[in-house]
């Protein structure tokens with residue numbers, strides 16, 4: 027027989043209502059109570075979900091023994107305190123991305139959840155989306171050859187945040203996708219950005235993830251762009267994938283395009299790249315709401331039916347990259363090492379002299395030749 031879960035949701039601003047809608051729609055689950063400091067939001071929730079309890083006090087939610095799981099959709103700086111209270115109250119806990127404001131906080135939450143035997147999960151929504159899963163399938167099949175680099179752009183006008191910069195707001199999506207697809211963290215990151223609207227809070231940024239094997243990921247984030255762009259390109263040695271999440275249909279296009287340097291050459295005259303132009307196809311992608319899949323996954327993990335794809339370790343790995351990005355930003359784009367085990371870079375002073383990924387050495391050679 028299916029277990030019945032009673033979920034409490036804290037934070038009913040922009041994103042929380044999506045969690046409430048999705049948890050409410052799952053069989054074996056009901057949203058018992060929602061919490062927000064803002065009375066207007068609670069009144070709005072009551073109009074939408076008459077059967078759901080509302081409270082302005084998080085302790086009411088924690089004190090309700092019938093509630094076995096709590097989902098947190100408040101601003102980032104409150105995640106750690108709320109999640110800690112939730113775990114200490116014996117609730118399985120779901121935290122929206124990014125997991126917390128530091129890797130140290132992530133670690134403490136992971137250890138607490140482990141010690142108390144509770145499920146901890148982070149809302150890395152895109153890894154539950156059909157297009158991203160399709161891209162993983164294509165990359166893992168070897169169809170595009172060796173993955174050379176990824177370029178991601180997540181741009182629009184707003185929503186400006188007051189407690190975090192644009193990298194912390196938007197890049198967790200791209201970072202979590204890349205970590206999911208690559209199955210390994212980068213060795214270092216560098217980041218540039220600029221604050222145009224609110225002093226000290228970057229509204230545009232360019233984050234680079236460097237990998238040990240030369241793979242390279244660029245992630246551009248912006249709240250200050252005239253167009254809404256949600257795009258990732260995966261360039262392989264044989265083929266290339268374009269993923270446009272703003273498309274209703276055909277979100278993924280696979281291009282049979284690549285370029286091959288000549289096997290031997292002695293002079294510039296003999297040096298000709300061979301460009302390959304083939305067909306493009308757009309694979310069929312089943313329609314499903316990623317958040318619904320994610321919420322179901324949380325319940326499956328609680329019930330022991332699934333191993334968590336975005337638990338504390340994955341959450342901490344994303345936060346470690348975000349922390350390093352901020353350090354890099356404050357030091358004019360310097361490369362900051364990351365160790366990818368969610369531990370952060372030790373004393374928090376992990377700056378190192380400019381690190382050049384191995385592949386870049388070869389690139390210099392060709393640049394000189396040309």
Ligand SMILES: NC(=O)c1ccc[n+]([C@@H]2O[C@H](COP(=O)([O-])OP(=O)(O)OC[C@H]3O[C@@H](n4cnc5c(N)ncnc54)[C@H](O)[C@@H]3O)[C@@H](O)[C@H]2O)c1
Nearest residue numbers: 037038039040041042061062063064099100122123124151
């Ligand atoms: N997974 C996704 O695709 C996705 C998309 C958007 C936002 N998010 C994440 O969701 C979280 C919330 O973002 P948002 O845009 O909805 O923020 P928001 O500011 O619109 O809403 C936050 C709400 O939390 C309430 N709140 C804050 N602290 C509280 C507390 N201690 N007790 C009770 N209520 C409290 C506020 O009153 C507000 O209504 C963030 O972590 C954000 O990164 C995730």
